[in-house]
Amino acid sequence: MKKKIDSYLGFAKKSGNLMSGINTCSFGLSRGKVKLVILAEDISENSEKKMMKEIRKHGVKHVKYGRGEELSHIVGESGRSVFAICDDNFAKVILDEIKGETE
Numbered sequence: 001m002k003k004k005i006d007s008y009l010g011f012a013k014k015s016g017n018l019m020s021g022i023n024t025c026s027f028g029l030s031r032g033k034v035k036l037v038i039l040a041e042d043i044s045e046n047s048e049k050k051m052m053k054e055i056r057k058h059g060v061k062h063v064k065y066g067r068g069e070e071l072s073h074i075v076g077e078s079g080r081s082v083f084a085i086c087d088d089n090f091a092k093v094i095l096d097e098i099k100g101e102t103e
Helices: 002-014 020-028 045-058 068-074 089-100
Strands: 018-020 036-039 063-064 082-085
Touching: 002 018, 002 020, 002 063, 002 068, 018 020, 020 045, 020 082, 036 045, 045 063, 063 089, 082 089
Parallel strands: 036 063
Antiparallel strands: 018 082, 036 082
């Protein structure tokens, strides 16, 4: 399952449907582009508070998944702990896979 999620994240990045980083994701949320926010399990407390405020404000689905460094590596970035999916189909598939993995 993890490999599938990693692949979907990579595809989302390549197709331009993935944002990463707190400021970029917050901007995407405010513009109404974000369909799903993925917070790394090791996100800092302050960053989580900031993002949760934005997520609640805009009513977007969110999930905690993976370690920040692993997720950053998958999408070709470093030091990121917040990722936003901007496509309905990618968001649905990724969310379903993550929920299936935790059940």
